[in-house]
Amino acid sequence: MDLATPIGIGVGFGVVFASQIMEGGNPMSLMLPAPLLLVFGTTMLVTLAGGTMQDAKNSMAALKRAFTGNITPASDVVPAVVQLAERARREGLLALEDSLKDIDDEFLVKGVTLAIDGTDPDEVREILESEMIAKKRSDKQSAKFFADAGAYAPTIGIIGTVMGLVHVLENLAKPEELGHLIAAAFIATLWGVMSANVIWLPLGSRLKRLSELEAARMEIVIEGVAAIQAGSNPRVIAQKLTSLLPVGQTVPEAA
Template sequence: MDLVSIIGTILAFLVVIVGTVLKGSSISALWNPGAFVIVFMGTLAAVMLQNSWQVLRRAAGMTRLIYQPPRHYPDDLVSRVVGWSEISRRQGLLGLESQIDSEADGFVRKGLQLLVDGSEPEAIRSVLEVELDTREQVDMAAAKVFEHAGIYSPTMGIIGAVLGLMAVMQHLSDPSELGHGIAAAFVSTIYGVSLANLLMLPMAARLKTLIGKQARMREILIEGLVSIAEGENPRQIESKLQGYLS
């Protein structure tokens, strides 16, 4: 679990709740069913209209990565690639066949299998880069779901506030209801702006960072596998890959 993300999420709720109390209002003033429906359901409707089911499902699955991000160890990857190159020099490329089943990552297994099959270096690069680009595009589309939600939710908040004020205008003859009605109308704005700036946009940015790190790891892997296929010296391969870690 990523403790920083968990603390950040908790603080996002506390900022609004504690701030409300410190400003002299009550916590109960933050709850408004009408505002909740307009902002949260309206944002969800807009996101659903914009994206396909596959993208939405991928976005939902990626939410856990914010709190359980994959661990990236580029130094370890470089060491493994150098180890594979040493095996290939001693035993030939077929010596790497025993390494395939021990790898949990399907991308790594595919790359090693291409090596064992004797594929040309450029063929290995081409196949793996296509898969890398495709996966990155799919993941970025899913991350943008949260970004789009962060764009739509403030607007939904404004819509909720306007609808609330419209309801207040219908009771101008009863001054005792005006204060309460206006306060309730602006709850929608709080929902919309808070949802965007404390949750959706930060989550989108975090996912994009994780996607970038994953892509960099795979770039290191591709370069290493191509170097092995070209028969480069293990020390040369290590020096080349160390450039990615600078």
């Protein structure tokens, strides 16, 4: 499991509250129910209003992936493709059917299965690319959902502060309560800005990055399946797929 998101968000909030304590404040003074309800509740509702119910459901499902998602590097797919290519060259495409049982990558299994079934190479590529495009669109919408939430939250926080200041003006005759009321009014702005920059925008960026990594792996698979169908030399396939790897990724030495 990739812990970048839970560590980043968790420690980020920890630093904020630690700073509050270092300045002599009480972190619980920031946990006022009304501003929290206004900022988080309204942010989710107006973000929902900007899309469809299905978009919201998909985004909530993607939320778990954002925190716990562990993407298989594209480089890990290369050895599996090369091994399939070597066997296909020795024994033919039909011999690959047994090898698919040991492969965990469903996208690779689907592509090789289409090849084994005798599907035209152009059609195989078209099918796989269509699936990749559909996934990228779905991932893009999920990332947009949280990016939109990050755009709405600060403004909603300001609305909460204005509402609080109106309440302050209603109580000018009670000077002993003004300090508390003014502080409470600005809590909404604090949570609006903080939730946008510590939660919503990072989640949107995380989902976008996960989508990019998955797309890179799927592109490797598409090129690999096409090369296997074409009967290319496994060494040439390995070199070609390695050249397509994202920067920083290398094929495991065991391959």
